[in-house]
Amino acid sequence: MPEIIINDQQIEVPEGTNLILAARKLGIDIPHFCYHPGLSVAGSCRMCQVEIEQNGRKRIDLACTNPAQDGMTVKTDSPEVKGIVKAVLEFLLLNHPTDCPICDDAGECKLQDYYMLHGLYDNRLNVDKWHKPKVHRAGPNVMLDAERCVLCGRCVRFCDEIWGEKQLGIFGHGSDEVLMNYPGKDLDNPYSGNVVDLCPVGALLDRDFHFQRRSWYLKSVKSICPSCSRGCNTYIHFDTDHDYKSAGKRIMRLKPRYNVDVNRWWICDRGRYGYSSIDNPNRALTPLIAGGETGWEQALTKSETLIRSSLKKPGPDGLALLMAPNATNEDVYLALRLFRDTVKFANLGYDIPSMEKLAADNILLTDDPYPNRRGFKDLGFGSISNTSEAAEIIEAIFAGQIKGLVVCGTNLEGMLGNQIDNLIAKLDWLIVLDTHKSSLMDKASVALPLALPAEREGTFTNVKGLVQKFEKAVEPTGQSLPLWEVLQRLGKRLNAKWSFEETHTVFKSLAEDKPEYDTLNWLATFGVNKGLYLDSW
Amino acid sequence: MPELKLVSKNFEYDDQPDIKSAMSRGAYQQWKRVLSEKIPPEDIIEEVKTAKLRGQGGAGFPAGVKWGFVPKDSPKPKYLCVNADEGEPGTFKDRALLEKDPHQLLEGIAITCYAVGIHTAFIYMRGEFYEPQRIVQDAIDQAKKEGLLGENISGSGFNLEVIIHMGAGAYICGEETALLNSLEGGKGWPRLKPPFPALVGAFNCPTVINNVETISGVPHILRMGGEEFAKIGTEKDGGTKLFGVSGHAAKPGLYELPMGTSLKELIYDHAGGVRDGKGLKAVIPGGSSTPILKPDELDIPLEFEAMMDAGTMLGSGAAVVLDETVSIPQVFMVMSRFYAHESCGQCTPCREGCTWVYKTAKKIAEGNGQPSDLDLILDIAPMFNGTTVCPLGAALAAPAVAMVEKFRDEFLKLMKN
Ligand SMILES: Cc1cc2nc3c(=O)[nH]c(=O)nc-3n(C[C@H](O)[C@H](O)[C@H](O)COP(=O)(O)O)c2cc1C
Ligand code: SF4
Ligand code: SF4
Ligand code: FES
Numbered sequence: 029m030p031e032i033i034i035n036d037q038q039i040e041v042p043e044g045t046n047l048i049l050a051a052r053k054l055g056i057d058i059p060h061f062c063y064h065p066g067l068s069v070a071g072s073c074r075m076c077q078v079e080i081e082q083n084g085r086k087r088i089d090l091a092c093t094n095p096a097q098d099g100m101t102v103k104t105d106s107p108e109v110k111g112i113v114k115a116v117l118e119f120l121l122l123n124h125p126t127d128c129p130i131c132d133d134a135g136e137c138k139l140q141d142y143y144m145l146h147g148l149y150d151n152r153l154n155v156d157k158w159h160k161p162k163v164h165r166a167g168p169n170v171m172l173d174a175e176r177c178v179l180c181g182r183c184v185r186f187c188d189e190i191w192g193e194k195q196l197g198i199f200g201h202g203s204d205e206v207l208m209n210y211p212g213k214d215l216d217n218p219y220s221g222n223v224v225d226l227c228p229v230g231a232l233l234d235r236d237f238h239f240q241r242r243s244w245y246l247k248s249v250k251s252i253c254p255s256c257s258r259g260c261n262t263y264i265h266f267d268t269d270h271d272y273k274s275a276g277k278r279i280m281r282l283k284p285r286y287n288v289d290v291n292r293w294w295i296c297d298r299g300r301y302g303y304s305s306i307d308n309p310n311r312a313l314t315p316l317i318a319g320g321e322t323g324w325e326q327a328l329t330k331s332e333t334l335i336r337s338s339l340k341k342p343g344p345d346g347l348a349l350l351m352a353p354n355a356t357n358e359d360v361y362l363a364l365r366l367f368r369d370t371v372k373f374a375n376l377g378y379d380i381p382s383m384e385k386l387a388a389d390n391i392l393l394t395d396d397p398y399p400n401r402r403g404f405k406d407l408g409f410g411s412i413s414n415t416s417e418a419a420e421i422i423e424a425i426f427a428g429q430i431k432g433l434v435v436c437g438t439n440l441e442g443m444l445g446n447q448i449d450n451l452i453a454k455l456d457w458l459i460v461l462d463t464h465k466s467s468l469m470d471k472a473s474v475a476l477p478l479a480l481p482a483e484r485e486g487t488f489t490n491v492k493g494l495v496q497k498f499e500k501a502v503e504p505t506g507q508s509l510p511l512w513e514v515l516q517r518l519g520k521r522l523n524a525k526w527s528f529e530e531t532h533t534v535f536k537s538l539a540e541d542k543p544e545y546d547t548l549n550w551l552a553t554f555g556v557n558k559g560l561y562l563d564s565w
Numbered sequence: 566m567p568e569l570k571l572v573s574k575n576f577e578y579d580d581q582p583d584i585k586s587a588m589s590r591g592a593y594q595q596w597k598r599v600l601s602e603k604i605p606p607e608d609i610i611e612e613v614k615t616a617k618l619r620g621q622g623g624a625g626f627p628a629g630v631k632w633g634f635v636p637k638d639s640p641k642p643k644y645l646c647v648n649a650d651e652g653e654p655g656t657f658k659d660r661a662l663l664e665k666d667p668h669q670l671l672e673g674i675a676i677t678c679y680a681v682g683i684h685t686a687f688i689y690m691r692g693e694f695y696e697p698q699r700i701v702q703d704a705i706d707q708a709k710k711e712g713l714l715g716e717n718i719s720g721s722g723f724n725l726e727v728i729i730h731m732g733a734g735a736y737i738c739g740e741e742t743a744l745l746n747s748l749e750g751g752k753g754w755p756r757l758k759p760p761f762p763a764l765v766g767a768f769n770c771p772t773v774i775n776n777v778e779t780i781s782g783v784p785h786i787l788r789m790g791g792e793e794f795a796k797i798g799t800e801k802d803g804g805t806k807l808f809g810v811s812g813h814a815a816k817p818g819l820y821e822l823p824m825g826t827s828l829k830e831l832i833y834d835h836a837g838g839v840r841d842g843k844g845l846k847a848v849i850p851g852g853s854s855t856p857i858l859k860p861d862e863l864d865i866p867l868e869f870e871a872m873m874d875a876g877t878m879l880g881s882g883a884a885v886v887l888d889e890t891v892s893i894p895q896v897f898m899v900m901s902r903f904y905a906h907e908s909c910g911q912c913t914p915c916r917e918g919c920t921w922v923y924k925t926a927k928k929i930a931e932g933n934g935q936p937s938d939l940d941l942i943l944d945i946a947p948m949f950n951g952t953t954v955c956p957l958g959a960a961l962a963a964p965a966v967a968m969v970e971k972f973r974d975e976f977l978k979l980m981k982n
Contacts, residue, residue, distance in 0.1 A: 071757045072912045074952055093757055115948035119917035154938060155924035179910070201735070203920035205910035
């Protein structure tokens with residue numbers, strides 16, 4: 029492994045590590061625009077110049093194109109280097125519109141940061157600026173302000189190299205050059221939002237986030253995308269203090285969080301733009317009894333009564349629980365302890381055929397739209413009877429064998445269409461727990477509102493078996509509660525011998541039964557952060 | 566020094582593009598000799614090194630040394646790209662070589678390919694060269710018919726395909742790695758070096774890139790022997806060079822002179838000095854990318870190092886004579902407009918710097934300049950010289966500084982205060 033010296037500090041790095049990465053290990057940020065560790069090296073912005081002394085000879089060269097070589101001495105702060113870096117920055121800013129006050133990227137922009145760190149010169153512009161297309165729809169999710177673009181080419185390389193199709197290009201030459209859609213191509217790949225993160229300036233912007241919030245108002249927690257079984261690592265960016273613009277909207281956007289084992293720097297658009305379901309007028313806000321609003325006490329008492337009434341007749345064989353694999357491991361664990369071990373339902377099903385067919389690709393997306401099927405399997409859901417297939421449970425209901433049904437988060441209406449009323453008619457009672465309003469909730473004996481992952485903490489196990497924790501960003505909507513908490517309260521009424529006060533104690537207990545899950549160090553985690561974690565490059 | 570014609574020897578014969586006529590004057594003799602005597606390829610490379618043949622495209626890199634960088638045992642095919650883009654303002658020598666003696670070039674290509682082990686050669690021609698394209702293609706067809714190119718040449722088992730590729734008229738595509746991208750069908754953006762084309766070039770294969778004039782000199786080296794060829798020139802620069810004189814010269818045109826002839830001699834003895842008895846203001850010695858010289862600075866030998874020592878460059882050997890009526894700020898404006906327009910736009914300092922200089926030059930030429938504009942140019946030009954992907958930025962930066970420094974008074978005269 030080559031050993032080098034950067035600004036008088038020694039460091040050893042793996043063969044092939046370039047000087048930007050090596051310096052970062054020492055906490056030294058070499059300014060750069062075109063370099064990104066997830067893309068090929070372009071060496072075109074010319075911002076990352078450093079002084080390299082090697083074999084007794086000094087030269088000014090790029091940090092991004094030079095791998096660390098044994099015996100190199102690198103300086104990032106010599107007067108000559110500083111002069112060149114400042115000059116390159118001045119060139120980049122020369123024609124920039126500097127419309128930071130109306131730019132969504134202000135606060136997260138490399139031009140701003142580098143001007144403060146490496147610029148601080150007086151403007152010497154003595155001629156007119158050029159103009160380029162200011163508002164251009166690049167694709168369904170992304171807009172372009174070509175005037176702000178520094179032509180680093182990251183977005184172009186993302187489409188070429190990661191997605192694999194040319195959707196953006198740099199056209200023209202000289203300073204007439206402009207970033208644009210490739211002729212006849214929309215920026216419509218299922219990963220298009222990543223170019224917004226890659227763009228070091230405010231040229232490519234999320235259309236949904238446009239003019240929504242100043243970036244410095246955003247708070248951030250670490251989360252896991254619940255939109256497919258990959259479990260991409262994300263940040264939830266939210267703001268509950270400045271809703272003058274969008275009343276009731278707390279979650280402002282989702283951003284990818286680097287995880288080398290799962291999603292690297294990327295997430296798909298389905299996950300990224302899926303947050304609109306959270307602050308949504310269709311959320312279930314209060315418990316319902318027979319469609320009428322009520323409080324938790326009454327609703328839980330009613331549920332207890334219904335379940336108790338069936339324990340003798342029809343008895344365990346006539347009772348069923350149907351869950352969608354979007355519940356967390358903690359939810360699953362308590363559901364099992366309650367319905368399998370305490371009240372002993374004989375029929376537990378989770379293998380819901382999904383309404384939505386996802387097209388898996390070899391980047392991130394899997395074909396399973398649920399985030400925790402693997403957790404359900406790992407924790408032994410459904411293994412006590414042969415009725416893990418939801419379809420069999422439904423058949424048994426129609427056959428009159430099952431009389432009491434608890435449904436958690438499954439879209440039964442979607443599955444059954446107009447058969448749903450016939451199904452309900454076959455039941456003595458139906459308890460529905462869900463996050464969003466539905467006619468099934470209205471028709472149920474009891475309906476209980478659930479919190480979404482952004483409103484609670486918990487763990488999902490991804491398709492590869494990785495147990496991943498997510499944090500709570502905002503309070504549960506209305507009176508909704510995390511599922512595990514509902515199960516805890518109901519369990520208490522049904523004489524369960526266990527009792528948990530917090531999510532992490534549920535997880536601890538779960539991990540005692542399931543040692544593989546104990547690798548997650550719950551306490552070594554995160555908390556709400558002011559400011560942003562953009563894993564910025 | 567008197568003219569010494571090697572590559573321009575047969576320019577006077579209108580029928581030289583006809584292969585029979587060319588062969589009656591000795592064309593392809595060296596190529597046939599190479600094949601019949603089975604001269605070892607390494608010997609040819611050595612001969613070219615001995616000859617001190619330097620690249621005539623502008624940078625002056627020794628041709629034999631460049632060929633020696635190509636791996637001998639590459640499992641991939643190797644390519645030759647003849648640079649016939651001739652975009653440097655002022656330069657018109659390659660066009661003459663293509664039109665007037667295409668077989669000399671083809672013989673040079675054949676010998677070069679044989680020496681380096683290449684079976685496909687591209688001639689990358691600038692998009693405007695319709696006439697040269699027609700003539701060279703015709704010459705290729707004739708040479709194939711004569712069995713001097715193509716499959717199993719003269720029964721030797723050696724194959725060589727020569728393909729003309731027309732560019733689309735961008736100056737930057739004369740830069741060797743932009744040329745490769747353009748040849749491959751991509752945008753003419755220069756590539757990062759290393760890797761150098763000799764290792765990773767066209768289609769990721771080892772590639773030799775040489776100027777038309779460089780390759781045209783190769784048959785003469787074989788004819789004369791490397792040592793004799795080297796003797797013509799100076800210590801480091803062998804042979805002759807085609808100098809193109811344009812502008813306000815009394816006798817503009819191409820002059821083939823031994824390397825090391827003085828610039829003054831070229832301008833006054835060969836090109837007849839300034840026309841119409843006017844006074845000389847300046848000479849741009851080697852194409853627009855080379856820093857301008859004042860009349861009292863012309864006593865320099867035309868060879869690569871000596872020109873560098875004098876603060877300018879030999880470049881493509883295209884001298885532009887400017888008489889006393891010329892406005893240097895005007896020349897500066899036109900020249901910087903060229904570079905601002907032709908910058909490929911890939912890298913920041915050149916893309917932004919060239920345009921900034923051009924806009925400032927325009928402002929000054931239009932009479933709206935201020936003295937601080939001159940200082941600005943002197944300040945920013947060095948920042949796109951050497952900080953870029955390719956030398957296009959430098960090709961404006963160095964001449965810009967020279968013009969402003971040497972003709973500052975003339976610029977100041979255009980300013981109101
Ligand atoms: C902006 C730019 C334009 C160039 N244009 C040409 C050209 O038109 N013809 C040419 O032969 N070389 C040109 N060159 C030089 C080539 O990059 C390269 O050095 C040359 O073709 C090598 O051949 P040689 O060693 O035989 O000179 C140019 C270089 C630059 C930087
Ligand atoms: S839009 Fe952004 S990412 Fe794309 S080239 Fe411009 S600055 Fe770079
Ligand atoms: S120096 Fe100019 S021409 Fe060369 S790569 Fe950079 S922008 Fe393109
Ligand atoms: S040139 Fe190194 S980061 Fe752009």
